[in-house]
Amino acid sequence: MTQTHTQDYERADGRRLRLTYAEPDGAVRGGLVVLHEVGGVTDGTRLLVASLAAEGWLAAAPHIVDVDTDEGQGTGPSLLAATDTTLAWLVDHGVRGDQVGVVGFDLGGTAALVVAANRELGAAVSVGGRGISEPATGGLPALMDIAGGLVSPWLGLYGDNGDEVGQAEIDKLKEEAGKSKVATNVVCYAGASHRFDTDPEAAAEAWQRTLSWFDAHLR
Template sequence: MTSTTTVDHQRTDGHSVRLTFAEPEGALRGGLIVLHEGHGVTDGVLLLVKSLAGEGWLTVTPHLAGDEGLTRQDLLDATDLTLEWLLDHGVDADLRGVVGFDLGGTAALLVASHRKLGAAVSVGGQAVAELPRLVAIAGRVTSPWLGMFGDAGDAVGEAEVEQLREAAATAKVATNVVHYPGANHRFDADPEAAQEAWQRTLDWFDAHLR
């Protein structure tokens, strides 16, 4: 499996972001941004970055503040810098996508509603108390968005997933919201659901990043 590299990307205006990325060994299909969970760039995040690179994507994760200190503007600024980095590395605008798991799943939905990308994927998300905000965002997505949610533990429940599905259906881009009964917000409690979600993620990017 390909290795990862960490760099500090800085613009001439002084804005910077730390990035960890992995390059595909074969032909470059496009670029993907991985928005990490609340614990930062963990071994699981690095595995995801390398696995997506193995599918032909230049894959990069910006190092973001934890869930206690990350603001919407921080997230969007870091994403913009990372999108710029991908463009500098030969990835055209319509071949750039974003994917997030856990806290990153919510972040990916936020980015998909504020930036026009080729595709976006959210796996997992916030608890029920946060859902009204997510429902409002889902109806405003400007990037084709796939959302996948479990309902175990502190994950989003079935009724709330249906609300997200209905809201996303009002968007002017392609959307799909999938419910996985028994899966938690990280999907690691249900390997079968995790495998299916992985394949759905690959298929979504295959369909929209071309």
């Protein structure tokens, strides 16, 4: 398995951020910002970072907040600032601006859509995530309110077997995202949990869709 590393990165303007990252063994296809779930950069986040690097992507997860609360992705402004700093780190490591994207899992999936509505990147993927009709945290908007203004191509992958997200909400989000001026797609895995943990087949299919989305848009 590709190894992950952690670095305290400081920009020339003095902004600092801790990053956990992994580098491909061979040629770098592009760079991905990985937005973590509640609880900070967990073993699951490190596995995702390493797995993306194994597919050829320079992947970096900013440590936005290292606490096990629903504020784990911070406020909208702090989320975007952390994303911007991580993007600068990727560019410093030779990734072109048109070859960067963002991916998030669970609450990080919510955050990825927020980024995709505020930053013009090559592609974005949300794997699960709450806060569609009502804000997931006090610092983030309801996704329904911003999906129509997406400025980065966005893929949303959801399961409908849970209390947080249902089929009706997912359908509304897909409709709103379709009003934007960029490519979007929303896929719902019937009967799967929002994390797909209990459905290996859905998890494997979602992983392939994620890789295909980045392959299609980061060239």
